[in-house]
Amino acid sequence: MTSPAPASHPLANLRELTPARVGLGRSGASLPTEALLSFTLDHARARDAVHAAFDVAGIVVGLAGLGFAPIEVSSQARSRRDYLRRPDLGRMLDPASMRSLEAKGIGPCSCAIVIGDGLSPTAVNVHAVELLRRLLPRLAADGIDVGAPIIASGARVALGDEIGAVIGARMLVMLIGERPGLSAPDSLGAYLTFAPRIGLTDAERNCVSNIHGAGLSYAEAAFRVSWLVREGLARQITGVALKDESGGGSFPNTLPGCDKSAT
Template sequence: MKPPVPSSRSLADLRRLTPARVGLGRSAASLPTEALLSFTLDHARARDAVHAAFDAAGIMAGLAGLGTAPIEVSSQARNRRDYLRRPDLGRMLDPASKRAVEGRGAAPCPCAIVVGDGLSPTAVNVHAVALVRHLLPRLAADKVEVGAVVVASGARVALGDEIGAITGARMLVMLIGERPGLSAPDSLGAYLTFAPRIGLTDAERNCVSNIHGAGLSYEEAAFRISWLVREGIARQVTGVALKDESGGGSFSRSLPGCDKSDT
């Protein structure tokens, strides 16, 4: 018996469920003009997101307004060109920033939050402060103290390992702009690392990704991040050894080792 032929309605339903490019049609041997122009526009938006200016001052002010005392730091990448060509430079603090973090004069903290520009400063400019606003009350309800808040320019995910090691953080939450896609140039990611230290791999992190207007909401992301922070501290582990058992079926997936941001 032959399998049923999919109806045209099933394809239309799929297009309503996803921003992915499916069922675009064709014009002779090429794409229709409308589909080609849409692709070109989304590609341009993704490129613009990578090269957008990072509003570190605005984020510092927004985080200070939430009652935190953020520290501003930079990686060893001197400019955006260095950042894109030399990923290793984005994983290390420059000397002045290292001294600033070392001089914060506080005891080791249960949790540190780092906000870094990553590969989409646009995402961080738009979403980071709002996400922290939703996250802080959840962490407080779980009795998890946030002892350090850092805003980092030229940051790769692994920059948080050095910051976490210096601050003595038991848990590091790194909020960073993810590599822009053609459907989401402003996607924010959260990377969680227990006992951060230089040299860790992505297998030792958890990731909550796709935080943006058409993706995961701030409330849903804060729920998932706070659960992972609480359980990661309690079980003293993150990454492939920490599975999502929150029961939040409508919330985001936690992806151990996920790295749209490119550490």
């Protein structure tokens, strides 16, 4: 009598559906060499993403191609070392940047865009301009005026609150590099805050996260962000009070108060 062919291992099927490390096997008491080398490489990529240089010049050129002359500001974090050890410094504008924003006399706008390096400058260097290329036409189609983009170095998410308050933005969208993971060192997040001001918490923001090559596409992210901007302005809310009712239920990762990034 012929025995039935053995069923495929369930963990093998699971590995086809997720980049998570499952069913790696073992060699004695340790991981197999291939799994260990893969982990070491991904860990190195994540560390490199955190310490990568913020390509402000490249982003300026990219924004110029979209017809914008961005404004550059900095937080009070003077170095990457300060940024990582003192998160509070990344949430406050450097005094010279504050004076510069005030001196420019930027008028109030419906939606301000801030591009910050966050915990993965790599993500911002690669994805920020391309996301805006899809997002800006959607905002324009909804009649939402966007001010000059602001590029913020040494930025945590909450830095956008102070920037938005200074320029009088009704809605602020901050594009920022998320904390690198072992499967996504270049993930971009978009944080939306209505009536930004100092002292807000993450419960008062919406987040569209995991924007990268193997995650949320630019088109999907632009759809989500534009919907949240439009509805947030209309209802005068963001955060836990604003649920995603865009109808794009198959698009993941649009959670109020998302905490993957540099808050």
